[in-house]
Amino acid sequence: MSELAAITRYQAESTISMNFYGGKIHDFENKLKNIDLLDVKELDLEVETPKKKNAKIMDDMNALQQQMKMNDIDLIGIPEKRNENICDIMKDLATAINYPSIENSALLL
Secondary structure, three states, X not given: OHHHHHHHHHHHHHHHHHHHHHHHHHXXXXXXXXXXXXXXXXXXXXXXXXXXXXXXXXXXXXXXXXXXXXXXXXXXXXXXXXXXXXXXXXXXXXXXXXXXXXXXOHHHO
């Protein structure tokens, strides 16, 4: 009987100890989850600002590229020649489409 009582006490103490450490592990898991969530939120905020700045820079760059191309003319089908004079080509093109004289025009700048 005394051995059975000792085993029962040992079992009760072990159960209390396991419950205690189980609670500690549970608390640790909860703290770890909270830390992970806070870190992820902070990292998201740190990444969001450069993403927005990058998007703004890309928009500005696209707008500048479009603005630069506004006055461009793409000539397709005209063979490229060595030492060609683009001003002469533009004058010939203007004549072909009945465009007013471009001698002093901004088209040649």
